[in-house]
Amino acid sequence: MPQDSVADPIESYVLYQYESCPFCYRVRRFLDHAGIDVESRDILRDPDARRALAEGGGRATVPCLRIERDGTVRWLYESLDIIGYLSKRFRVA
Numbered sequence: 001m002p003q004d005s006v007a008d009p010i011e012s013y014v015l016y017q018y019e020s021c022p023f024c025y026r027v028r029r030f031l032d033h034a035g036i037d038v039e040s041r042d043i044l045r046d047p048d049a050r051r052a053l054a055e056g057g058g059r060a061t062v063p064c065l066r067i068e069r070d071g072t073v074r075w076l077y078e079s080l081d082i083i084g085y086l087s088k089r090f091r092v093a
């Protein structure tokens with residue numbers, strides 16, 4: 001497990017997702033296996049989170065990773081793109 005797997009010094013992340021979504025499960029499983037600790041919001045249980053996703057990202061599709069860096073926010077959709085992105089950031093083999 002990489003040493004920097006529980007935090008990124010440059011970026012912060014929030015994963016928008018919900019329990020029964022298979023694409024969200026794919027991302028959660030990757031995070032578990034890689035030992036990456038990402039704050040997560042369930043958009044079915046938390047209407048404010050759903051609104052934040054729809055307004056910020058432009059649509060309420062999950063999973064979506066909110067990436068904040070130097071005050072700039074990016075919303076990354078697509079489970080495989082999220083996994084690919086975090087794999088690079090955290091140097092997951």
Ligand SMILES: N[C@@H](CCC(=O)N[C@@H](CS)C(=O)NCC(=O)O)C(=O)O
Pocket residue numbers: 020021022023024059060061062063077078079080
């Ligand atoms: N290709 C996408 C599929 C994502 C997807 O279809 N998510 C569903 C939930 S399982 C969803 O949010 N549908 C509602 C919508 O797109 O507005 C991925 O791999 O992340």
